[in-house]
Amino acid sequence: MSETIDTRALPAVITTYLTVDQARDLDPALACYTDDAVVTDEGRTHRGKHEIRNWLNRAASRYTYTTTLVAAHHVDNEHYVAVHHLQGDFPGGVVDLRLQFTLDGDRIAELVIEP
Incomplete structure (x- = not known):
C-alpha cells in the first residue's frame, strides 16, 4: 500500500532525474x-545503461511535450511513484503517466512507466 506524499518529499535522485530528464539532459x-x-x-524493456541511453535519446527526440509533476507516492524506502501530466504532439495529446521507481541506494535500479 502506498502513501501520498508531497512531491518535494521524493528522494533526491528521483527529483534530480525528473529535472534533468525534462530538460532532456x-x-x-x-x-x-x-x-x-x-x-x-x-x-x-531496456536493460543496462547502453540500452537506457538509446531509449532516452529516442524518447527525447520523438515528440514535443511538457510535463507537470502532479502527485507522488511512497510505497517503502526503495519504491516511489511519481505521476506526470504530459501534454504534447504525441497520439492523444494528453496523458497522466505513473513513473514507478525502484531505488538501490542513491540510484535508480528500475523504472516502469505506465498510464
Missing part, C-alpha cells in the same frame, strides 16, 4: 541509474 539523467538498471516503457 542525457548524461546527468543516465548518471541517476545503476549500471544494471532496467527501464520498461511502452511495453519495451
